[in-house]
Amino acid sequence: MEGVPQDCPGAGSAQAGRGSSCQGCPNQRLCASGAGAAPDPAVEEIREKMKAVRHRILVLSGKGGVGKSTFSAHLAHGLAEDEDTQVALLDVDICGPSIPKIMGLEGEQVHQSGSGWSPVFLADNLGVMSVGFLLSSPDDAVIWRGPKKNGMIKQFLRDVDWGDVDFLIVDTPPGTSDEHLSLVQYLAAAGINGAVLITTPQEVALQDVRREISFCRKVRLPILGVVENMTGFVCPKCKKESQIFPPTTGGAEAMCQALGIPLLGRVPLDPLIGKSCDRGQSFLTEAPDSPATAAYRAVIQRIRESCRQHRPEGAPGPNS
Template sequence: MTTEVTSLVKEQILPSEYELKEPEPEHCPGPESEMAGKADACDGCANKEICESLPKGPDPDIPLITENLSGIKHKILVLSGKGGVGKSTFTSMLSWALSADEDLQVGAMDLDICGPSLPHMLGCVDEVIHESNFGWSPVYVADNLATMSIQFMLPEDDSAIIWRGSKKNALIKKFLKDVDWDELDYLIIDTPPGTSDEHISVNKFMNESGIDGALVVTTPQEVALLDVRKEIDFCRKAGINILGLVENMSGFVCPGCKHESQIFKPTTGGGEALCKELGINFLGSVPLDPRIGKCCDSGQSFLDEYPDSPASLAVLNVVEALRDAVNDV
């Protein structure tokens, strides 16, 4: 990790004079809003003077983000309101699958700021990023697969990111504005669970550059589908096109006998029934294979290591369906 990048993470993401004293109150208009410091929610807020002093009006970085991302053909968000459904795992497998085509250039951006895991899953956790005249250089996993994550900037692997929304948003903006992705066919953006800071920010910052849509990930059980419904509602309210939904961990495949059994029982019909109900493309189901976790832990491509696994075949089918959905946008 270069000294320059370390300095940016520690000091320049949000200048100290603009750091918020307390978490934003309910109904906060946001520090960058023209109503910052003036709305009803600002009365009595410890951040009021700070928010009033922040620059107002159109964000001057939006045109820079749009220009920086202009060489990227397709931009896909990987979303799910539920944690633990395998968003990062699926993002890594999707990245491996797309980059298997040597004619494609693929980027994977890790926006899970508090729990970055893509570098580990892609086998590049010990790499560093560098700053040049063109911006921050992403880490290349292969000749045609690059990734960017805050994990590369941490002083230690176990260092916690204890940031409020403003700092998170500022880092997302730098990832979009300052990372030199060059020409890409696909940029896959892995997001944390929920529908809050990271999701709102990436949609706002990329509005002019264009997002092809979202790939929504779920598992079969109703407790996951409840949160996924909220994510779908968020996408519709935010104007994000939903490319389709994939049901992950759909059954368990024994590596020895190939028998498949249900681990998470789809008590209400699972992801496919949800798609029929809400009018969303169902991209397919991916069974749980314990070797997927093993490959993610070791930073290997599961698709390359176990090409005959039913899970590998299912992932490739989902990828083909996703590419068709992107081309139809």
Template sequence: MSTAAVKEEIPQDANEHCPGPESELAGKNDACAGCPNQTICATAPKGPDPDISVIAERLSGVKHKILVLSGKGGVGKSSFTSQLAWALSGDEDVQVGVMDIDICGPSIPTIMGVVDEQIHQSNSGWQPVYIQDNLSVMSIGFMLPDKDDAVIWRGPKKNGLIKQFLRDVDWGTLDYLLVDTPPGTSDEHLSLASFLKESGIDGAVIITTPQEVALQDVRKEIDFCKKAKIRILGLVENMSGFVCPNCHGESVIFPPTTGGAEALAKEFGIELLGRIPLDPRVAKSCDMGVSFLDEYPESPACVAYEDIIDRLRDIVY
């Protein structure tokens, strides 16, 4: 979905919205005032991006593309993406790729245990890092000289890297390409929707936690998906209570004062895929770079993950 198409869904009086870099108003609209990219958008060539067809050809071997979104940071997008990837790749006949486009905070390399790996170039393009024969990962985290280096980039440079991840990476034949996104509804999300407009997106899984402060931002993410015409596969409530690793007793940590994800799902007519309780061993597994599902199959959180993942398989197919 191009940013121009997104613009068609935005009311004309909503000047706070970006008109999109392909629009004739790019860099000239009232909404562009003060934007650091105003001059670039105003002077850049207009019209369809010729690389979009190249991306479509590159991704022609990818059957399903699933985005993991949330308006709020810290709700567990990356941990969910990693567990989904490990669960899907548990079938040796299923090929899975993970693309981390959280440019400023790439956590997938750590969570998936490949933080010290590097990207290699071949005649067919950049080679993703393989965790196992049927599970590969691409992230800016592999490109940083030091993992603690800050990525201080403006929008165009971030968007250029996302394009490279789609155009120049030799993903090969995949059953699933999972995209871990940063919080919000900004440059990265618009670029992703634009670059994938020809190759298609199966849909998005939106992650939230039960409290209203998270749900407020998730409502904005839902609105973005509607305007960008991205199908919402379902809503996942993460950290839904605390599970004691010893007695398996559950306690409420983030009270759902406005009804939590269940009420939000009913409000917008979205399927609630499930609730994942907070198990401290999830964080431990992410820090160690191992699969929580493999390490702690007896956990109620593991059962919740598996139920959600089984439902996602059914929806996508």
């Protein structure tokens, strides 16, 4: 795999960042800075906190603009349509927290209780947490170095009082940065069902997804599958289908076949998706007859089934 050290010791190894195979790795300095250090006590605290969470899903993208946060939001909406399913959506895209806007929760604030931070609830069974709730204005820039970002991620995982949760969906920043390493490190002991990778059909996006796949394999993060967004557009008037982003190398389907990764589904373009996000509403209920809604629902069902088959060790027994 391109860019992956053949004998990567792993981010948690005492040789992380120090071995000969680490030379040239973009995360070498970060891994080396933590190698041999005393275990972070927050790891055990987070493991205890996560005992009340049955399934943990990371949503990743190799680059921005492919619809990752939109998918995270609608995955949460879709799962929460079952009133017996408790869903938590955690936005750790520290510098680009778009989840409050997409979920219609701009202006909401986080409250502190004796058991930790209380998430903002969109419904009785759908809670949301984002750094966007901590900013004085949606236009405020978050200008933080890596350690402060990682500290915020630690606080989100350790101090948010979600209660008993069936699905925790984590919307991550684009790329493979130290935030992603922190998430994997802090959640490793608790277990992660896996990652859902979001892409668009063109090769410039797929190239970055391949790097994301390399990252997942390097840190031993299971991959639930890939979702291809913006797959074609059917004109609502003439019904003619157009390829807005032509899949010059075969799109996500060819990539998944070559790399042995499940393709969870392909979601076509629909202008109402963007409008629904701007209004903070669920596209699934706003446009129930759209082909994109059908595609979303099929993907969500596949993720639910995959989580049932790959439940992390130590998680509560399944009831969803």
